[in-house]
Amino acid sequence: MKSCSGAAPTTTNNFLASLLQSWKAKSGICNSQETSQFLRDFVAWEFNAFLWISLIAVTALLLRKVFKLFRLWAQARKIPGPPCNSFYGHSKLISRENLTEVLSALHKEYGSVVKLWLGPTQLLVSMKDPALIQEMLVKAEDKLPLTGRAFHLAFGSSNLFVSSFTKVQMRRELLAAELNEKFIERAPVIPTKVVDCIMERIHKFNAKGSVDCKMVSQHIAFTLLGATLFGNTFLAWSKATVYEELLMMIAKDACFWASYSVTPFWKRGFWRYQRLCTKLKILTQDIVQQCQKNYKLFCHMDENFPNETPNTRMDSASGAPSCSCLEMPDNLLLHKFNGHLNAREEPFGNIMGLMFHGCLTTAGLIGHAAPHFVFTDFGIFLGQIYSELIMARDGSMKQDPQCIDKMRLLLATVYESARLLPAGPLLQRCSLKHDFSLKTGATIPAGAVLVVPVQLVQMDDSSWGKDAHEFNPYRFLSKARDGSDLMLNPSTGNAENHVHSGESSVVLNDPNDNAAFLPFGSGTRACVGQKFVIRGVATLFASLLEQYELRLPSGSQSDSKPAAKDSVLQLLPSPEMVFVRRNS
Numbered sequence: 001m002k003s004c005s006g007a008a009p010t011t012t013n014n015f016l017a018s019l020l021q022s023w024k025a026k027s028g029i030c031n032s033q034e035t036s037q038f039l040r041d042f043v044a045w046e047f048n049a050f051l052w053i054s055l056i057a058v059t060a061l062l063l064r065k066v067f068k069l070f071r072l073w074a075q076a077r078k079i080p081g082p083p084c085n086s087f088y089g090h091s092k093l094i095s096r097e098n099l100t101e102v103l104s105a106l107h108k109e110y111g112s113v114v115k116l117w118l119g120p121t122q123l124l125v126s127m128k129d130p131a132l133i134q135e136m137l138v139k140a141e142d143k144l145p146l147t148g149r150a151f152h153l154a155f156g157s158s159n160l161f162v163s164s165f166t167k168v169q170m171r172r173e174l175l176a177a178e179l180n181e182k183f184i185e186r187a188p189v190i191p192t193k194v195v196d197c198i199m200e201r202i203h204k205f206n207a208k209g210s211v212d213c214k215m216v217s218q219h220i221a222f223t224l225l226g227a228t229l230f231g232n233t234f235l236a237w238s239k240a241t242v243y244e245e246l247l248m249m250i251a252k253d254a255c256f257w258a259s260y261s262v263t264p265f266w267k268r269g270f271w272r273y274q275r276l277c278t279k280l281k282i283l284t285q286d287i288v289q290q291c292q293k294n295y296k297l298f299c300h301m302d303e304n305f306p307n308e309t310p311n312t313r314m315d316s317a318s319g320a321p322s323c324s325c326l327e328m329p330d331n332l333l334l335h336k337f338n339g340h341l342n343a344r345e346e347p348f349g350n351i352m353g354l355m356f357h358g359c360l361t362t363a364g365l366i367g368h369a370a371p372h373f374v375f376t377d378f379g380i381f382l383g384q385i386y387s388e389l390i391m392a393r394d395g396s397m398k399q400d401p402q403c404i405d406k407m408r409l410l411l412a413t414v415y416e417s418a419r420l421l422p423a424g425p426l427l428q429r430c431s432l433k434h435d436f437s438l439k440t441g442a443t444i445p446a447g448a449v450l451v452v453p454v455q456l457v458q459m460d461d462s463s464w465g466k467d468a469h470e471f472n473p474y475r476f477l478s479k480a481r482d483g484s485d486l487m488l489n490p491s492t493g494n495a496e497n498h499v500h501s502g503e504s505s506v507v508l509n510d511p512n513d514n515a516a517f518l519p520f521g522s523g524t525r526a527c528v529g530q531k532f533v534i535r536g537v538a539t540l541f542a543s544l545l546e547q548y549e550l551r552l553p554s555g556s557q558s559d560s561k562p563a564a565k566d567s568v569l570q571l572l573p574s575p576e577m578v579f580v581r582r583n584s
């Protein structure tokens with residue numbers, strides 16, 4: 001039979017044209033009315049098919065969800081804990097502040113693993129037994145999407161703080177290698193120049209009289225992190241103050257905006273917040289460009305000035321105070337660390353994320369450690385700290401880049417400060433796809449949120465002894481093998497002898513040997529900055545105490561208590577302090 005249209009389909013791939021052609025050929029239909037009828041029928045048929053497929057897909061999806069939910073409910077019945085009485089679960093009863101108290105009461109009643117329904121689909125499982133916690137933190141690799149969401153909203157798509165372990169793994173390894181090897185194993189943890197710069201700022205603060213401990217801690221943390229990530233260029237960067245202010249403003253609102261499950265585009269406040277984040281991005285770009293410019297320039301000059309290191313040349317160019325000791329190279333992290341971005345990543349997202357997390361947490365630690373060095377509180381304790389300092393300054397340790405390792409009591413004080421006031425009240429993990437079996441035989445169903453109430457675990461008598469709630473850095477020190485006398489507690493009164501008795505009389509225990517030490521988390525997603533931060537903060541205190549005595553303003557008493565603010569736990573109200581300059 002002859003084709004009526006007279007025009008053959010232009011390509012064999014054109015499904016509709018060929019279908020029409022063969023239909024016409026078969027039925028002998030030639031006029032345009034019938035053709036358009038055919039097209040209408042065809043579109044209607046396609047549309048119906050589409051609707052059916054969508055309906056089937058949505059039903060399958062819903063059934064899957066309902067099945068998962070039933071499974072969650074069934075599995076959760078086996079975990080001890082209060083039942084979910086209302087549709088809203090227990091979430092209405094819990095505020096951010098009292099969640100630790102709620103979990104504490106539940107653990108007392110139900111044991112070391114308890115469930116808490118936050119809503120009909122939201123199951124929280126809390127663990128308090130250190131051995132179980134260690135097992136869980138090693139096995140559970142993914143984190144809750146909320147944290148990643150806060151970083152994503154503020155700093156764009158980046159993959160250092162995201163939920164999935166596979167996405168974060170490579171960056172973690174690069175960062176850990178940079179922080180641990182480069183700084184800790186080959187050089188003093190913080191170059192003298194950074195310490196000098198921080199001390200210079202403290203002199204300025206001090207000129208105004210008493211200082212707010214929080215403000216100084218924040219500033220120290222910011223300078224430490226900035227110099228670590230951006231090198232010497234950061235110390236002379238004119239926009240550093242604005243950057244610090246922006247970072248703190250973002251910290252105030254980050255969790256609030258991330259808590260919306262749908263990004264609140266309709267809120268004006270959200271756009272204000274976004275503008276702050278954009279400004280931060282522009283400033284990060286600025287400092288990164290400056291670092292790269294300086295680095296390229298000075299590397300290029302290498303051949304012409306073989307006697308000068310890139311850093312000494314950069315000092316004079318960047319205007320940073322010059323110093324003869326080992327220096328931190330500019331461009332740290334920027335090349336290696338940022339060199340593996342994929343197309344969707346915000347180029348500075350990881351750097352901003354690190355500045356954000358590092359500054360807040362490190363400031364919290366410094367702010368909590370500082371009151372322990374106040375002169376009036378611990379006579380014997382401070383005496384020992386000063387003895388360590390004098391030994392480090394005058395003795396053989398002076399030229400030793402690892403000398404901070406020998407200030408054991410100082411390091412133990414930093415550990416103890418981190419133990420008593422961790423950065424956050426909870427560690428969290430989740431297992432969205434698979435059930436999670438513990439050695440005890442208990443099964444945590446997929447979809448449950450796993451949490452560790454860090455404050456409870458770190459102040460538990462069974463892990464830390466009867467003085468678990470007290471400040472006792474000596475718990476991290478133990479007797480040296482040579483059998484010499486040992487300091488255990490300042491109240492014994494004989495402790496002073498030990499520091500004078502030589503370097504080897506006490507040994508600093510690795511705090512991570514105690515499974516209940518969790519200020520930096522543990523397992524596959526533990527904090528990458530732990531080693532660096534502990535030694536960095538101790539180094540800063542060593543310099544500070546060498547030059548200053550810390551005192552409370554006359555007539556004032558510190559009655560600060562730990563409370564959550566700006567995404568971290570901190571002492572509130574922030575204590576005031578006076579730095580009294582020591583005689584040489």
Ligand code: HEM
Nearest residue numbers: 358361362365423427519520521522525526527528529533
């Ligand atoms: C006193 C200071 C700090 C504290 C208390 C702290 C604490 C923490 C905690 C509790 C976690 C979560 C761990 C877990 O869930 O098991 C974490 C994660 C992390 N920290 Fe820190 N941190 C500090 C400083 C730093 C610094 C200075 C850096 C790097 C420059 C850093 C890099 C990271 C990274 C990259 C993660 C994410 C790990 C992941 O999700 O895989 N931290 N930190």
